[in-house]
Amino acid sequence: MKLEIIKIIDRGVAGKERLWLRVLAECDLSYFIVFDTVYTSQNSISNIQKNAYWFNSKKVKTGDYVILYTGRGTPSISTNNDGTINHFLYWGNDKTIWNKQGDCAVLFELNSWMTSKFE
Numbered sequence: 001m002k003l004e005i006i007k008i009i010d011r012g013v014a015g016k017e018r019l020w021l022r023v024l025a026e027c028d029l030s031y032f033i034v035f036d037t038v039y040t041s042q043n044s045i046s047n048i049q050k051n052a053y054w055f056n057s058k059k060v061k062t063g064d065y066v067i068l069y070t071g072r073g074t075p076s077i078s079t080n081n082d083g084t085i086n087h088f089l090y091w092g093n094d095k096t097i098w099n100k101q102g103d104c105a106v107l108f109e110l111n112s113w114m115t116s117k118f119e
Contacts, residue, residue: 017098019098020065020067022063022064023060026042029058031055034053037104055089063082065084
């Protein structure tokens with residue numbers, strides 16, 4: 001996995017709730033999806049995803065951070081003192097996502113995918 005979840009910050013706080021990720025290896029974010037689900041027990045998660053965010057294409061480097069706000073906003077970046085970059089992205093939801101006990105984020109790295117068009 002080239003990204004890791006650090007933590008969810010400000011759970012349930014509109015406009016502030018965000019998922020903080022660290023880049024472990026240089027990659028393109030378009031190969032990652034975050035799902036919102038719940039724990040069904042202490043060590044198990046549900047296979048039902050309530051929300052999904054598929055990242056747009058964006059190159060990130062080892063040591064950078066990706067901060068995904070659940071609300072609306074304009075994507076931006078800032079440079080840290082050590083030269084790493086914070087990439088601020090926005091899901092665009094009107095409501096918070098991780099606002100109940102047991103809610104969790106699941107990060108998937110995709111190797112490939114296929115689409116099908118209705119005809």
